[in-house]
Amino acid sequence: MTAANQTRRLAEGGLVDRTRPLAFTFNGRVLCGYKGDTLASALMANGVDVVARSFKYHRPRGIMTDGPEEPNAVVTVGEGSSRTPNLKATEVVLHDGLVARSQNCWPSVDHDVGAVTGLAAPLLGAGFYYKTFMAPRGAWPRLYERLLRHAAGLGRAPKGHDPDSYEHRHSHCDVLIVGAGPAGLAAARLLIQAGLRLILCDERSRPGGSLNGTMQGIDGESGSAWAQRVAEEIAASPDVSVLLDTSAVWLGDHRLVTLVERRRGAGGVAERLWLVRPRHVVLATGAIERPLCFPGNDRPGIMLASAAAAYIHRYGVAPGKRAVIHTNNDSGYGVLRHLCQAGIDVKTIIDTRPRDAIGEAALDMIRDVDVLAGHRIVATAGRHRLRRINACAADGSRRSIDADLMCVAGGWSPTLHLLGHRGGTLRHDEDNAACGDDVAVAGAAAGVSGLAECLADGARAAGTVLQALGRDIPEFRAPEVDAETETLSGSPNGPSCSTLDVRQQRAAFVDLQNDVTALDLMRAIDEGYGAIEHLKRYTTSGMGTDQGKLGNVMTIDIVAEATGQPVEEVGHTTFRPPYTPVTLGALVGHARDEHLFPTRQTPFHHRHLAAGALMELSGPWHYPKCYPRDGETVDGAIEREVRTVRNAVGFVDMSTLGKFEIMGSDAGIFLERAYASRVENLALGRCRYALMLREDGVVLDDGTVARMAADRWHVTASTAHADEVWRHLERLRQVEWPELDVLLVDVGEQWAGLALAGPHARDVLADVAPELDVSPEALPFLGFRETRFDGARARVFRISYSGELAYEIYVGARHGDRLWNAVMAAGTPFGIAPYGVEALDVMRIEKGHCAGSEFDGRTTPAELGLGRMTRRDTPFLGHALGRQRSIHQRLVGLVSTDRRTPIPRGAILVAGTARSRSLGHVTASVVSPTLGQPVALAMLQGSFCPDDGELRAVSPVAVLDVAVEITGLPFYDADGGRMRA
Amino acid sequence: MLIIPCPWCGDRDESEFSYGGAARPLPSLDADAEAWRHALYSHDNPKGWREELWFHEFGCRKWVVVRRHTVSQEIVDSRQPENPS
Numbered sequence A: 001m002t003a004a005n006q007t008r009r010l011a012e013g014g015l016v017d018r019t020r021p022l023a024f025t026f027n028g029r030v031l032c033g034y035k036g037d038t039l040a041s042a043l044m045a046n047g048v049d050v051v052a053r054s055f056k057y058h059r060p061r062g063i064m065t066d067g068p069e070e071p072n073a074v075v076t077v078g079e080g081s082s083r084t085p086n087l088k089a090t091e092v093v094l095h096d097g098l099v100a101r102s103q104n105c106w107p108s109v110d111h112d113v114g115a116v117t118g119l120a121a122p123l124l125g126a127g128f129y130y131k132t133f134m135a136p137r138g139a140w141p142r143l144y145e146r147l148l149r150h151a152a153g154l155g156r157a158p159k160g161h162d163p164d165s166y167e168h169r170h171s172h173c174d175v176l177i178v179g180a181g182p183a184g185l186a187a188a189r190l191l192i193q194a195g196l197r198l199i200l201c202d203e204r205s206r207p208g209g210s211l212n213g214t215m216q217g218i219d220g221e222s223g224s225a226w227a228q229r230v231a232e233e234i235a236a237s238p239d240v241s242v243l244l245d246t247s248a249v250w251l252g253d254h255r256l257v258t259l260v261e262r263r264r265g266a267g268g269v270a271e272r273l274w275l276v277r278p279r280h281v282v283l284a285t286g287a288i289e290r291p292l293c294f295p296g297n298d299r300p301g302i303m304l305a306s307a308a309a310a311y312i313h314r315y316g317v318a319p320g321k322r323a324v325i326h327t328n329n330d331s332g333y334g335v336l337r338h339l340c341q342a343g344i345d346v347k348t349i350i351d352t353r354p355r356d357a358i359g360e361a362a363l364d365m366i367r368d369v370d371v372l373a374g375h376r377i378v379a380t381a382g383r384h385r386l387r388r389i390n391a392c393a394a395d396g397s398r399r400s401i402d403a404d405l406m407c408v409a410g411g412w413s414p415t416l417h418l419l420g421h422r423g424g425t426l427r428h429d430e431d432n433a434a435c436g437d438d439v440a441v442a443g444a445a446a447g448v449s450g451l452a453e454c455l456a457d458g459a460r461a462a463g464t465v466l467q468a469l470g471r472d473i474p475e476f477r478a479p480e481v482d483a484e485t486e487t488l489s490g491s492p493n494g495p496s497c498s499t500l501d502v503r504q505q506r507a508a509f510v511d512l513q514n515d516v517t518a519l520d521l522m523r524a525i526d527e528g529y530g531a532i533e534h535l536k537r538y539t540t541s542g543m544g545t546d547q548g549k550l551g552n553v554m555t556i557d558i559v560a561e562a563t564g565q566p567v568e569e570v571g572h573t574t575f576r577p578p579y580t581p582v583t584l585g586a587l588v589g590h591a592r593d594e595h596l597f598p599t600r601q602t603p604f605h606h607r608h609l610a611a612g613a614l615m616e617l618s619g620p621w622h623y624p625k626c627y628p629r630d631g632e633t634v635d636g637a638i639e640r641e642v643r644t645v646r647n648a649v650g651f652v653d654m655s656t657l658g659k660f661e662i663m664g665s666d667a668g669i670f671l672e673r674a675y676a677s678r679v680e681n682l683a684l685g686r687c688r689y690a691l692m693l694r695e696d697g698v699v700l701d702d703g704t705v706a707r708m709a710a711d712r713w714h715v716t717a718s719t720a721h722a723d724e725v726w727r728h729l730e731r732l733r734q735v736e737w738p739e740l741d742v743l744l745v746d747v748g749e750q751w752a753g754l755a756l757a758g759p760h761a762r763d764v765l766a767d768v769a770p771e772l773d774v775s776p777e778a779l780p781f782l783g784f785r786e787t788r789f790d791g792a793r794a795r796v797f798r799i800s801y802s803g804e805l806a807y808e809i810y811v812g813a814r815h816g817d818r819l820w821n822a823v824m825a826a827g828t829p830f831g832i833a834p835y836g837v838e839a840l841d842v843m844r845i846e847k848g849h850c851a852g853s854e855f856d857g858r859t860t861p862a863e864l865g866l867g868r869m870t871r872r873d874t875p876f877l878g879h880a881l882g883r884q885r886s887i888h889q890r891l892v893g894l895v896s897t898d899r900r901t902p903i904p905r906g907a908i909l910v911a912g913t914a915r916s917r918s919l920g921h922v923t924a925s926v927v928s929p930t931l932g933q934p935v936a937l938a939m940l941q942g943s944f945c946p947d948d949g950e951l952r953a954v955s956p957v958a959v960l961d962v963a964v965e966i967t968g969l970p971f972y973d974a975d976g977g978r979m980r981a
Numbered sequence B: 001m002l003i004i005p006c007p008w009c010g011d012r013d014e015s016e017f018s019y020g021g022a023a024r025p026l027p028s029l030d031a032d033a034e035a036w037r038h039a040l041y042s043h044d045n046p047k048g049w050r051e052e053l054w055f056h057e058f059g060c061r062k063w064v065v066v067r068r069h070t071v072s073q074e075i076v077d078s079r080q081p082e083n084p085s
Ligand SMILES: [Zn+2]
Pocket: B006, B007, B008, B009, B010, B056, B059, B060, B061, B062
């Protein structure tokens, strides 16, 4: 590995640092580049022609561009878990030790077995996803899917944990300028003079944009040196950030701009996602050169003319030895000088226009070059690189030219993708598309051509921003552009893209990444997919990782030509964010593993851990599943916990319940309206189960309502619905019934709560709360008392979820620890033990109580057998529509017919054979330790009648099919004697 | 991501709010089913300005009425729900 292997590196020139060689690996070969290279330029310097294989036909592909529009050179970078697939070699900044591989090829990029699918090309034409692989149906899993999965797909995602770190940064500024080319720099200079806070970003490692790829001089120095100096000057100003290697990928609502800063190889975070909220945005995003459509236009060695110039001037790399320029407009002639300067032999310019349409300035530039006017390219040859070009004149005469480089110049498209993210469509002529008054477009992005003109336009755009902000506009000192080095510009485009008879074209590609040809488009149009958005989806043109930055214009031109519509009427497909692909790592930032989302802990969290709880996440809550003892299985622990509650006494953490205090002279009226159950007549010191419905009569939540004073109530909501119930109640209070004198306070986090349950619960409570009369007469079932616990306020509710004698005790969150200790101490003589959510669930199923899986947003009180809990006389929320709802299903208990086989959770209920219509589903299922047999709750359709045949619970997922019988509910203690004891 | 002006807290990020749909009063509780059905299911879907409810959940916990343009996403003002403008 030496720098000497860089056979295509020019002896001098370029903006790379030749004193800083960088070693990298491509397809296992160790190669060398320089600091300042992209992976693409380093590969080109090393004479690597075939960088990737194409997606469908596995055709050899080389480097076509020098930016995010690259359709061909798609590679995987990194190894193992830090592997990133689908990166464009033109966007990858070279760093020491970089490892990259080609994609879509096997066994190697030069000898690809998949290339034989090229023979099957007719099978893979337009809409092949929908047509070729349709029948026979049975062939799908065995044949087609394997075939497609093997042949298609862009790169493989890494499987392991990404070792790199990513971060997000939020920022605000007065103006965000996207693009540090001539227009962006000119705008930044003026805005700094006005003292604005600024962020200037550019997707490349070096400021200057097009100045780095041309030889234009400004203010007596080279354009790239000028840009570097001005950018440093800007960066040194107060309140300014200049971000390089940073792509603006999304212009969102209210000017939230997402930037991705790529720092891989620079140490620290690999990528940084910026969320910038500027007051104004200046888009100085430049323009992308258009390719041309002709047969064999995908061969390595065919590249954009501007890219060829950029490789010469920016990287000091000769993109070829013998070149042909292919153009349809005058700007193509400008590249001639760059090629000659790099010592590249240019013999021919193939211009699609007749000779009299070529501008004089363009013709003035040519010396010793053959101009084939009015010619089109009919074929190219060369296995791994362009070798020969066949051109054809209008009169049919043919010419064959030897060349290994073709510079294609199809005119320019302004880069306005970010503007497209704001919705609406852009007009083809781009006469200052509607951008709103907070976004200004400057330079080539605004359709301006010429360096001096772009600099002036940047200043103009800055002026509109300053005007909108009500600031004075400083005088703009226009930099002096060296006229000698001015590129050919201002010339109108010739007929854009394909002027060929596209019906003749076989390998004339419009979308090189997705291998969509002009012929594919023609066929799709013939099949009726003439609308551009339909055509895109049917042919996949423009759906690659480059989002058709090159191909879309050719697609539009072909549709226009084939359908006879003007280009303006064809329109364009929607530009969607991101502008260029973003890694999942950057999007996720640090929100991974335990930082994925915020979680909550109850006041007893450390007590659960100390008691050996197996914790799990339930929504945001860390909650104990069960408390396995030494040598105990999870199922064994759950069973023991249930038996402890049923036979002695257990306790469970209730702190996650939603808890609200509702007060005010109209609090009773408010609750009476909000709940379907009667609550207003509740006596002091009593509580009641109550149902809350949605406006449409479906159950929203259940909870308890307790009356603490005439104008003061305590209500609970289920853990899962606590936030929703809170929003709902606040909406009713603030928006719907503001006339009521009522106040809501969320006290959910103020109280730590434990439920004591089991035959000995009263004994334990008596010990824990000695000031409280716990006798059944003083504290009956559904009673509520305020008392003191160890000097602190406490609330005791006699309610039962488990079906046993039970009390819920609440103390201030900070006293939770002492409550746990007291309950443990008082309960030890009775064999007390904590129990988790699993035992809680087992016991509520045994009791036939509804929970989240029955309150699934589709069930009404009548269907759940809770009709008696709704009022008949006075209206409540959900009353009008709920009354009208017919009963489609009902809650039933199920047991397996053989009393042994567990009933699969989530199973579908069918009658008779397994293939018959669904009659409902199992909502909860458990093997009851109390009853010694499997039991389940299910929603069964009203249309079921026992004559339909044997009822079966079928789970296609678990591949289980269990015969079941319907039983009454509850399964346990039907008369409720135990909880009323 | 929108910036929503809360009448109590000033300009705040959308992520602090929960969406509450179009701002239009519910029928009275004793209204018939037809009135409720109309209120819940026959919604306008205006292309342009409309008033909608947002709950400043991670802020002042007030429901506010916001005027938003459904195409441009522009938001011009907001108010308390109980003070119809
Ligand atoms: Zn607020």
